[in-house]
Amino acid sequence: xxxLTELGSDIRVALRIAxxxxxxxxxxxxxxxxxxxxxxxxxxxxxxxxxxLFQHFEDLGGWTxxxxxFLHGLSMVMFSxxxxxxxxxxxxxxxxxxxxxxxxxxRPMSSYIQAMVNEVSLRHFGLLGQGILLLGIGMxxxxxxxxxxxxxxxxxxxxxxxxxxxxxxxxEAIISFWTVNSIEAVNALTYGGSDLGQxxxxxxxxxxxxxxxxxxxxxxxxxxxxxxFLDKPDPLGLPxxxxxxxxxxxxxxxxxxxxxxxxxxxxxxxxxx
Amino acid sequence: xxxxxxLARRSFAQTLAYRGATLAGIFTNGxxxxxxxxxxxxxYQSQGGGGEAVxxxxxxxTITLVWINQSMLMTVYLWGWWEVTRNIQSGAIVTELLKPYxxxxxxxxxxxxxxxxxxxxxxxxxxxIGVIVFDLLAPASWLRGTAFLVSVxxxxxxxxxxxxxxxxxxxxxxxxxxxxxxxxxxxxxxxxMLAPLAFLPDPIRIAANALPFRAVIMTPNEIYLxxxxxxxxxxxxATWIVLLVFGxxxxxxxxxxxxxxxxx
Numbered sequence: 369x370x371x372l373t374e375l376g377s378d379i380r381v382a383l384r385i386a387x388x389x390x391x392x393x394x395x396x397x398x399x400x401x402x403x404x405x406x407x408x409x410x411x412x413x414x415x416x417x418x419x420x421l422f423q424h425f426e427d428l429g430g431w432t433x434x435x436x437x438f439l440h441g442l443s444m445v446m447f448s449x450x451x452x453x454x455x456x457x458x459x460x461x462x463x464x465x466x467x468x469x470x471x472x473x474x475r476p477m478s479s480y481i482q483a484m485v486n487e488v489s490l491r492h493f494g495l496l497g498q499g500i501l502l503l504g505i506g507m508x509x510x511x512x513x514x515x516x517x518x519x520x521x522x523x524x525x526x527x528x529x530x531x532x533x534x535x536x537x538x539x540e541a542i543i544s545f546w547t548v549n550s551i552e553a554v555n556a557l558t559y560g561g562s563d564l565g566q567x568x569x570x571x572x573x574x575x576x577x578x579x580x581x582x583x584x585x586x587x588x589x590x591x592x593x594x595x596x597f598l599d600k601p602d603p604l605g606l607p608x609x610x611x612x613x614x615x616x617x618x619x620x621x622x623x624x625x626x627x628x629x630x631x632x633x634x635x636x637x638x639x640x641x
Numbered sequence: 642x643x644x645x646x647x648l649a650r651r652s653f654a655q656t657l658a659y660r661g662a663t664l665a666g667i668f669t670n671g672x673x674x675x676x677x678x679x680x681x682x683x684x685y686q687s688q689g690g691g692g693e694a695v696x697x698x699x700x701x702x703t704i705t706l707v708w709i710n711q712s713m714l715m716t717v718y719l720w721g722w723w724e725v726t727r728n729i730q731s732g733a734i735v736t737e738l739l740k741p742y743x744x745x746x747x748x749x750x751x752x753x754x755x756x757x758x759x760x761x762x763x764x765x766x767x768x769x770i771g772v773i774v775f776d777l778l779a780p781a782s783w784l785r786g787t788a789f790l791v792s793v794x795x796x797x798x799x800x801x802x803x804x805x806x807x808x809x810x811x812x813x814x815x816x817x818x819x820x821x822x823x824x825x826x827x828x829x830x831x832x833x834m835l836a837p838l839a840f841l842p843d844p845i846r847i848a849a850n851a852l853p854f855r856a857v858i859m860t861p862n863e864i865y866l867x868x869x870x871x872x873x874x875x876x877x878x879a880t881w882i883v884l885l886v887f888g889x890x891x892x893x894x895x896x897x898x899x900x901x902x903x904x905x
Contacts, residue, residue, distance in 0.1 A: 398816070402816055402818055402819030403818050403819070403822075405819065405822070406819045406821065406822020406823060406826075409822055409823060409826045410822050410825050410826045412826070413826040413827070413829050414829065414835060416830060416845075417835045417836050417840075417841070420836070420840050420841050420842055421684060421836060421840055423840075424695050424696055424840055425684040425685070425687050425688060425695065426687040426688065427687045428680065428683050428684055428687065429683040429686070429687075547661060549659065549660075549661030549662050550661040550662065550664065550665040551665065552662055552665040552666050552669055553664075553665035553666075553668045553669055555669050556668060556669040556672040556673070560669070560672050560673060560676065563673070563676060564676055567676075567679075567683075568683075571679055571680065571682070571683035572675075572676065572679045573675065573679060575675075576676065576679070
């Protein structure tokens, strides 16, 4: 990636491109509004079902409706931010299929940053809005005191989660350097990871827990910090440090994914036409 | 008729062709199935071990529904089919309509071929994962097992009609993404995709029980699990198929009258 000055100028150019793309989108105002509203409605419907279930069942693995709403909000916020950051990266499979990825390799700029700004869209802000709303409702209704350290750590957790989900979306791009056929499986990690993060981890079976804690560390972004936020016991019995592991886990994961990306770029062979 | 059988056959073969995508899809359905089933297990756990029925649904019935739903997901193909809308938007619909066959039947035949392929390569394997990982219930009887298959076929037709209707909105609105999101939200809740309709609050539940969305997901489940008489379920689906086919044809005619292509 070169030295730090180079990275700095890359980022400046990238921000310019991102701003231009956003301005382009804003020209289609009604379409933009439709997408955000639509995005909101789909998830709102799921919350209605969640609320309905709690009218008939007492709790979910010992967690109340308020606790689960908080967790939903937290997971949605980080997922929608990560999704937005990685919007362009999600177009890499298409770029490769059409043979358009090659041109990013000859430009004097990091190919990852170029991919990132290939598409910049705020369409998932409907989900973000809903996440913020649920997080707010959750914070107001759960039985816990919101101290300053908790609020400060939540900001760190949200940033970590955003980075994590952006990295998870990158897996799809990495796989597409070899095959563009099997990438639907990655949905289980991206959307699946975000869905799983909305529920207390201990209700899941060993296999899923392992996958979303030690392979894709979603559990360290949503569940474990929430144990700290909501003063809950840990039925899985990890040391207390696990509740504060979000930034470390996110950085470690991003480094691994970054290495995989570089490896993929080095072994990339164009579609050849 | 021969044409439509051939169309269905082609679309069947086309769907079978993507093997990597199939494996990936089964994996994804499996992961979501395990996740959703785990959430329901935990909910039932809060009800004293899950022995008792809640709103007429036992734990095992609900878990079986979760896996039937995950397995039927691709067969009924509720999400992401907007070919007709795209046809309308690009203007290609004009040449399509000039062709010497019925436009509605053309897409229906293709969809039936696709559905059969998805039932075989996506539905059955996904359900097998559920059988291996969880204790799923067998159909309440042999008759119900057979009726279930008939019901799934009818669910595909209802689903197709609903999608076709939603697609026709393209005649009136230019951007289908808002319509698509609305359609997905309504379908997810009112079909029973996310949870049995019995768990919904009364006004929504009563409405959902009468609406066609139920015929896509809930009715096959109710027949399989013995929740309603077989004939009642199949009759409900048949009634909606008749109404929806008429609805599709009527709306199609209305749309065609409105059609303006590039200043023509």
